[in-house]
Amino acid sequence: MTAPAHSDVTPHSPAQLVRLVAGREVSTRIRDKGFLIGSAVLIVLIVGLLVFQVAINSGSETTRIAVVGGSEAVTGALETQAEALDVDVQVTEYDDEGAARTAVEDGDVDGALLDPAGARPELLVENDGGQVETLVQGAVQGLSISQQLADAGVQLTSPPEVEVVALDADADADVEAAVVALVGVVVLYSLLILFGQFVAQGVVEEKSSRVVELLLATMRPWQLLAGKILGLGLLGLGQMVVIAVVGVAGALAFDVVELPGRLIGTVVTVVAWFVLGYAFYASVFAAAASLVSRQEDLGSVITPASIVLVVGFVVSVQAAQDPTGSLATVTSFVPGLSPLVMPVRQAAGGAAWWEVAVAVVLMLVAIAAIVRIGGRVYAGALLRTGGKVKFREALSAER
Known part of the structure; x- marks a missing residue:
């Protein structure tokens, strides 16, 4: 009598499933021509901006x-x-x-x-x-x-040299750092829009092709969502780091900035805020995209989040000119807007350490809430195809 055959296939742990989905997202996007072209364009823009700055600085002729x-x-x-x-x-x-x-x-x-x-x-x-x-x-x-x-026989002595005492010795450094932060925010804004759309498009593609049904046969919805966000987030972070390295190296090579330490600190701050901003917006875009099944309907559900990003970018430009103003101060604490506004205020010297700490805590709380609510909406609407699913229906379907 033969013993029953035992399967050698062991089920994957939740962490392994998340890593598998993340790896799939990275390998898919890194071969995408649009992603590669977009990355190249951003790097060319940064280098071009540095060259333009050098041309301006050397524009004074003898x-x-x-x-x-x-x-x-x-x-x-x-x-x-x-x-x-x-x-x-x-x-x-x-x-x-x-x-x-x-x-x-x-x-x-x-x-x-x-x-x-x-x-x-x-x-x-x-x-x-x-x-x-x-x-x-x-x-x-x-x-x-x-x-x-x-x-007339008047013998002049050398006049005294006026000693210049700056009341705000760091003013020029703050302006320089604010400009660097503003350039970083432009890149940050572009990447948040780009990768948020990647997340949303991936969700709709899986729903429309019914691939999601096969995936959910082996994993939970939250694992699929976490893997998608993690994979694209790592790809976006890598792209942000590459752009930051190119920008810092170019700025130092072309002697565009005078304070390399301040420059590097500002760039690190922008990258850190990208991580928080991406976690927030990726969850929002994924949950919103799960409500529709066609690419044609995608714009209608991600427009509100896109508008918030645009508002944050516009306010960040204003914050570079008035980092201690009421508008910049208030919006730098608002989750969703703070990743774009607070880095500029920090670089310009307009934000105290406790303000940064409060903004980070509020952002982390908002991310936790968005992930929880967005995960329920994502799970409740993912298998519903055909038309647009209402937010309340998707939210109640997972209760």
């Missing part, structure tokens, strides 16, 4: 001035005035007025100063004097006053 009949005193006066105006100047001596006039006409110099030490000095320019006129006028006036005092 002011070139030709001098006829000058001296070392004239050159020194022009250089001193240029330093006061915070511009670069290049002084070139010319032998006669004709050569200097030709240099101005040919664009070799921005202006030509004739007879600077005489009674009627003259400045030749192509069109409008602008900055050249301001620089030359100040230098000639200073040179004239010094000469008149010297002729």
Whole structure:
């Protein structure tokens, strides 16, 4: 008598099922051309923004001035005035007025100063004097006053140098960090929209193809939801980290920022808020998408969450200009808006540590509530196909 055959297949644990679903989501999306193209576009935009910033910073050209009949005193006066105006100047001596006039006409110099030490000095320019006129006028006036005092026998001593004391020494650093955070929020907003839609589209695809029925034969709805959110979340986090590394490395390589420590801290803050924001919105998008069975109906159910994201982005832009304002302060505590607003306030120095702690706690509480409610809606509506399922029906179906 033979013994009954025993199956060698052991059931998977809940954690293993979640990992299987997560791995499936990662492998599916990482081969998607749209995802790869979108990632490349974001990286190109970050690099392009850095190059643009470098071009702006290096956009100040040297002011070139030709001098006829000058001296070392004239050159020194022009250089001193240029330093006061915070511009670069290049002084070139010319032998006669004709050569200097030709240099101005040919664009070799921005202006030509004739007879600077005489009674009627003259400045030749192509069109409008602008900055050249301001620089030359100040230098000639200073040179004239010094000469008149010297002729009168007045000996001048070097004037005292004014010591500048900044009342807010970190103001420039806060502005720089706020700009970095704002760029990070743009990336964060784009990824939250992108991966929220990935979650929603995946839910509808599974419902419309009836694949979900096969999946739910081997696992619980919450395991499927958790695996989907975890897989796409890890993919999004990886993409965010890659973009952050490229951005930080580029900013340091191009010398765009002056405080690398502050830059890295701001980037880490934005990445951390992405994790919280994704957990919140992925659950909302998944639960909303489970209410419909066709891609055509998807927009109607995810629009409210998308609008909240847009509002958060708009407020974050305003928060960069006024991080301590009422609007920025209040919205930085509102779950769903805080992942976009609070990083900007933190970077700009407008948020105290306890405000950040309160915003994180409120966000975690909201995530727990959304996951619980969204999971029930997801489980109650997942197997209902055909038309749009009402929220209350889906919520009560899982009780």
